[in-house]
Amino acid sequence: MSELVSKSARPSHKTKTEASAARPGRRRKIFEFKKDIPASWSIGLGILVWLLFFGLWEMAVWLKWTNPILLPGPGKVLSALYTLFVENNFANDVLVSVWRVVLSFALACAVAIPLGILMGTFRVVEAFFNPFVSAWRYLPAPSFIPLLLMWFGAGDMQKLSLLFIGVVWFLITLIMDHVKAVPSDLIRTAMTLGGSRIQVLRTVVVPASLPNIMIAMRQMLAVSWTYLVIAEITAADAGIGAMMMRAKRFLHVDEIMAGILVIGVLGLLFDFLLRQLYQIAFPYLEEKT
Template sequence: MSEYSLSSTQREERTVRRKSRLFEFNQSIPFGSVLRLGFTAWFIFFGIWELAVLLKLTNAVLLPGPFTVLTSFVELFTAKNYLYDVGMSLFRIVVSFTLACMLAIPLGILMGTFRRVEAFFNPLVSAFRYLPAPSFIPLLLMWLGAGEAQKLALLFLGVVWFLITLIMDYAKSLPADFVNSALTLGGNRRQVLWTVVVPAMLPDILTAMRQMLAVSWTYLVIAEIVAASSGIGAMMMRAKRFVHIDEIMAGIITIGLLGLVFDILLRRLRRMLFPYLDSE
């Protein structure tokens, strides 16, 4: 019997049977299920953790339960001026990242657009990209001391090379016929750069920034653990000295949450600024 001669009841049975499958290749699932499954995973994670602590399967000092960690947040913010630490960390991220963008965005666009600029800068940029930023810490400490400048420099070095390369690659993948269209419409080089290359690049620049901002947080922790009296990393090192494991964990969670918030904000910003784009 061919597929087309199935009776209507047989057809219904077929659809019902397909729907009842739990795992289907590339099948989309309702949004409710996505939420439910996501929360379930977290619930199980916290459940096992709390259970292990309650049943005293672990050393309570080295692994406090999730509720202890949550309450340590209250303590941190009310008694230990944690807001200042968070503020300092945010300040370092924002300032160093802004500086990195101010160099990387114009340079990346020019390198991706003009082959001569690329040929000049790229050997330098690619080489620096392979030098791990933390390896500069001893040097930066000698040159800049243990103050803000050293931390900002480390954060800057950690992201700037990759940011340049990312933006250059995005600029290169710009459709050549966009530029050709503008040229045949009578645009000169300056006009084409400002009315085609730059506007076409803006969404990609924001994507590159989102990708590298996550990396920036990694170097923040390194900078604040090495030599700092303020910041989330410094707080965690203080907590380590007094074996306040719950506060160390609170620090980790803070960084994770802040990273998430920045990511969401930049996604929102992209959708707001570029309504003409297809959804990502």
């Protein structure tokens, strides 16, 4: 009995971290390693950085640190954006650009996903295709514009081909690397249980690598948007890039910057949609807070 009393009377040796964590009403630190923050913080900080950006931009124009012709203020850019949509039928250009990006990216995925999965699964397929794919990754896509113009003319096929070339080789490599990361124990276990190669590929390799494949698609969709203007500035009569080239002839910098702003907003919108699709398709991967 005395031993039990003495043990209960002994002070507990808790670390400072444990004591502070157990203390009710613990004050949250601003900078903590890999700790989630409230949703209100994420929204507020995201808005704050853009307010600072536009505020510094407006201040630079107001204090005449820059040439207002070459760098108009945010208000003038927004006014130009309103005029483009209301008076210049800019919505049609936006739809044309969205269609080009979506179609070319879908074609790139149709080639890259199956080929990347096979290259990441079977070494013989990788040995055959990888030297070819790796070589194309180091060739700048804009350098093909003269050839594409000669082969396909100035129509949509030339622009779709450029967007396809700029994405597909990198997407194949990313998917291959993600498939290679699938644990070998899963494959060996499925083979031991009597699964055929096709069954293991369909029921083990593809489901295990699919979340990372979607992440690779998100990354490369952003690259596709960066190639959009390059594809549309050459002999284009419609699209965001075509509008920006028309504005360049008359030194309408506000319209050029409005086009850049629209591309950024569209890129964020598509990235958000893919993130939502990822959360819907793989809810079990979401970390619990």
